[in-house]
Amino acid sequence: MAEIKKATEQKQPAEKKQPAKMLVKLQQMRVALINSNIEMTGENTYSKYKYFQLSDFLPELQKIMLDHSVTAINELAGERAILTLINLDDFEDRIDFSLPIAEAGVKGASGIQQVGALSTYMRRYLYMTAFEISETDIEDENHKNDDTEKEHEKKVEEVKSQPISPAKKKIIEKELERTGTPFGAIAERYNIEESLDAITEELFPRIFGALKKTADKA
Missing domain, CATH: 1.10.260 (434 Repressor (Amino-terminal Domain))
Structure with missing residues (x-):
């Protein structure tokens, strides 16, 4: 009788794992961020393009995460930077995003300032990756600027070669x-x-x- 009971217990299906709700929350937060109409304030005057600074979207993103019961943990681990999004309704329900660490050198900055610059740089790109925050492709923008400068130089040369009035x-x-x-x-x-x-x-x-x-x- 004991053996039959044991066999029956073994045949009972394992409890189904609940589907991760963090993925649903992530998509909802991405849409909420789009609807918030964040604006770029960063500007590279040398290459002439605009970009999102961390301060452009993080305050709004913190509110959105709070509304969806989600928190984010940042970590620099070895050669990678990691952003973990955690479902506060279920701490085991989480998603990791990671990027290889790249140097963000700041001329004249002290050691601790270099660390701060690196942390800000990596956090910015991790959040942009996780929440699919898009900005104009820098390479495309640089090519546009190069083409504009070449066109301007061409026009200047044309004017220089014209006979005088x-x-x-x-x-x-x-x-x-x-x-x-x-x-x-x-x-x-x-x-x-x-x-x-x-x-x-x-x-x-x-x-x-x-x-x-x-x-x-x-």
């Missing part, structure tokens, strides 16, 4: 007359054709400056 031709003519300088000497010196039309916007200030320094003809 009629008004500037008259200025050069007056200076040639005042100094008695033959235009052939100018053409030879600046390696251009012997014509006022050969003077470009780039050459004008150099030629005009040289003539201004020349004394009046005797």
Whole structure:
């Protein structure tokens, strides 16, 4: 009888594990954060792009996590930074996000300041990963800036290579007359054709400056 009872107990199905509610809460919090309309305040003036600072989204995110009974634990462990989201209704229900630790050097900063910078840097990217906070791709933005600068440089070069205006031709003519300088000497010196039309916007200030320094003809 004891053996039959034992066998029956062994055949009883194990208790089903409850599905993790943390995943549901995470998705709800992601949507809540989107609806909060957070704004970027960080700006890289060198590469000309904007980005989210930790202070742009963390205060709002803390409120959202509290509303959903979730807390977050940050940890720097060895070569990885870890963010753990814990369901406060069930401490065993948790999700980990991790990233390899990268240096965030700050020029002139002390050792403890370097640690603080690294912690802030890693926390920012961990939260952005966990809550899928997106910002304009930096590489794409850099390419846009490069293209804009190249386009600007091209336009500047085009302007420099254009012949001078009629008004500037008259200025050069007056200076040639005042100094008695033959235009052939100018053409030879600046390696251009012997014509006022050969003077470009780039050459004008150099030629005009040289003539201004020349004394009046005797």
